[in-house]
Amino acid sequence: MNSGIGLVEYDAINIGFDNSSLDAPIPRNLIFTSQNGVKGFFTQYPEFQTRELNIYCVGDKTKLEIEKNGYSVVASANSAEELAHMIVNEFNEKQFLYLCGSKRREELPDLLKKQNISIQELEVYTTTLNPKKFNRNFEGILFFSPSGVQSYCKKNDLNLSVAFCIGPTTAAEAKKHTQNIIIANKPSIENVIVQAVKKYKK
Structure with a gap:
């Protein structure tokens, strides 16, 4: 608004933290690709606050959320694919647990499995779309996740709007x-x- 730009804001997705369970023991090496994964895990598994954990993550905000819970990050990257390649090259002898949401992307687990790296998955939050119809065209639309794109485009066209995307996976959806x-x-x-x-x- 300080730049003379009008803004309409709405929550295109809803996040829910449901109780989840993992039958096998939880490995020490954890992977997070979102802040919601961090929040979901430490909300549902407070007992791990006292364990020594090696944490790998995507994004600065995710890293900050991990540090708020008292942990340091072994390695971080700007995308899930970049983190997967980092793990393949530098940490391929370890076993991992991927803390993810219900609409998680395939790139990271697929890349690790192809390299025979042990990875389990635990869904710690759900993402549901919250589509809303807008009877107007926007010059630009800001998208922060592939789910946000899916939600907006359920009831609206992008037409001549510019889609501003937080990263390549969101851009791929756009x-x-x-x-x-x-x-x-x-x-x-x-x-x-x-x-x-x-x-x-x-």
Whole structure:
């Protein structure tokens, strides 16, 4: 708004934290690709607050959420695919648990399994779409997840709007609806906003 840009904001998705269970013992090496994964895990498994854990994650905000729970991060990357390659190259002898949501992407577990790296998955939150019809066209739309794109496009067209995307996986979903896409230089909410301001500042 300081840049003379009008903003409409709404929650395109709903996040729920459900009790989940894992039959096997939980490995010491954990992978998180979102803040919600961190929140879901430590909400449902508070007993692990006292365990020594090696944590690998995607994104600065996820890393901050982990550090808020008193842990340091062994390795972090800007995307799940980048983190998977890092694990393959540097940590391939370890066993991992991937803490994910109900709409998690396939890239990371698929890459690790192809390299015969042991990975279990535990769903610690659910993502449901919250579609809403807008009777207007927006010059730009800011998307922070593939699910956000799916939700918006259920009842709206992108038409001539520019889709500002937080990262390549979100952009891949947006490409199903438009080629008019700008991807943030760094996967953060702030950087998505910076891209929009750069384009539309009056």
